[in-house]
Amino acid sequence: MIITRSLAWIRLHPVISGFIALVVIALLYKLIVPAAQSYEYVAEPVSRGSVARVVSASGKLRALNTINVGSEISGQVTDVYVDFNSPVTAGQVLARIDPTRIQARVTQARAQVASAQATLAQAEASIIRAQTDFEVQSREFERQKQLADKGFVSKAGIDQARNALANARAALSTARAQAQSGRAQIAQSEAELSSAQLDLNRTRILAPTSGVVINKLVEPGTTVAASFQTPNLFEIAADTSRMQVEASVDEADIGQVRVDQLVRFTVDSYPDDTFVAKVGQIRKSATEEQNVVSYLVILDVDNKEGKLLTGMTANVEIVTGTKTNVLRVPAPAIRFRPRKSDRPDEDKDQQEQSGNSDEEKQKKARTAQIWIAGDDPYEPTRRTVTIGLAGEDFVEIIKGVEEKEKVLVRSRNLENDDDEEEDEFARGNT
Missing domain, CATH: 2.40.50.100 (RNA polymerase II/Efflux pump adaptor protein, barrel-sandwich hybrid domain)
Incomplete structure (x- = not known):
């Protein structure tokens, strides 16, 4: 009876009946067919290769010496x-300084040396005269003494001869002292001459x-x-074929740096070239600037090609650890988290893990959560993996995934024509 009445009403109102049918069909389609998503996840495969851990820094190029x-x-x-x-x-x-004033000093010093030498010559002549007089007086005193012993000379004559001998001895001592003074004067004048000559030589900058x-x-x-x-x-610069980079390394990273570690760096002048160096020295004196503590690391650089110049800014990457042929995932996969609507069981898992012991926490520090792409692109599977060496581009996976499995690394907004990454989800924020 109800069906018969409904059919009769539809025949009487065909336009309204058709509109109602369209609305019902649209509602059913919306309920049955899911709406298209405005985003998608980008996945990359787990691969084997090298993992390098680097410490980034910047510094200035300096000549080795x-x-x-x-x-x-x-x-x-x-x-x-x-x-x-x-x-x-x-x-x-290299250069020359005006030598006129110093040349005058040299001339004056030479004249002083000549004057001192003349004075010494006079003193030495006086010594000869005094020596001769002393010898004459000595013989005369001996004769007077012999005559006095025979009674031919009075005591006054002996005293006079003795006095003459004493005066001759004093004159000889005085002459010798004057000669010694003359030699000292010559030494002093020669020293002044040497000093003036040295200053004259220093007017030539070598x-x-x-x-x-x-x-x-x-x-x-x-x-x-x-x-x-x-x-x-x-x-x-004594040798520009070898140079140094004075790199400033943050205190948080200095513990990873060791002498002889491999270093890669670039300079703005040659952006397409990568230069190789090694850690030569780690300065233990800290430098603090705007409350940031850093340490100076000296890098030895081979500059045989002569491209590098002093003062260039070097963008440094110190390789603090490397591993080859290991299982690895892109570094963003460790940090990425899908949208909260696509990980409904996460809150439950977090509550179960909230009471971990210290040992479990340490174990957790060596593990990470990654998301594996499934058959449904919007239902990824969370996987706990054990990580090893963490590099800037890749992270070593010790266990937890297999090679060629695909891990989520970022989210992409499908509504943007330029295909930009949604930063909010790339950072792993909810």
């Missing part, structure tokens, strides 16, 4: 014989070693003042 060449005397620079990047050899004249001039701080006409400290005039 940089020598500052200065001046020990004051004066005006009259000549400069080298320029930037000039190759020099040990002993080569290269202490062979190398390349990397900095020039003086020009002709510059006045050099060396009163309180030695002014630097040039900087010479």
Whole structure:
């Protein structure tokens, strides 16, 4: 009866009946067929290969041995014989300081030496005269003494001869003392001459070693003042075929750095080239800047091609650990978490693990959660894996997955034409 009435009503109202039928069909379609998702997960396969753990830092290139060449005397620079990047050899004249004033000192010192030598010659002549007089007086005293013993000379005559002998002895001592003073005067004058001659030689600024001039701080006409400290005039890189990188490593990473570790670095001048170095020294003195503590690590660099120049900024990666032919997953897979709607059992699992002991917590620190792609792209399976060496690009997996299984690494928004990654889910946030 109800069906008969319904059919009769449909025949009387065909337009309204058709509209109601369309609405019912649309509702049924919406309930039966799921709505298209606005996102999808990107998966990558588990593979075998190398894993490298690196410490990133930055630093400046320096010459292996940089020598500052200065001046020990004051004066005006009259000549400069080298320029930037000039190759020099040990002993080569780099510049010259006006020698006029110092040359006058040398002349004066030589005159003082000559005067002292003349004084010494006079003193030595006086010694000869005094010696002769002393010998004459000695013989005369002996004669007077013999005559006195025979009674031919009075006591006054003996006293007079003795007095003459004493005066001759005193004159000889005085002459010898004057000669000694003359020798001392000569030594002093010669020392002053040597000092003046040394300063004269220092007016010629010489290269202490062979190398390349990397900095020039003086020009002709510059006045050099060396009163309180030695002014630097040039900087010479002794050997540019070998250089150093002074890298500043954060205190959180310095514990992983060891001497002789492999280092890769790039410079802005050659962005497509990767240079190789090794850790040569770890400075134990800390540097603090804006409450950030870092340590200086010295890297030894081979620069036989001559591409690297002092002062370049190096972007450094210190390889602190490597493993080859190990099972690995992309590093983002360790951090990535699917949308909360696609992992409904996670809260339950977390409650079960909330009362872990210390041993279990330590074990948990060596494990990680990754998500395996399933048949349904929006129903991934969570997997607990044991991790080994963690690198910047890949993480070693000791156990928990098989090779070629696909792990989720990020989420992609299908509504963006440029196919940009959704950062919120790529970071693993809910």
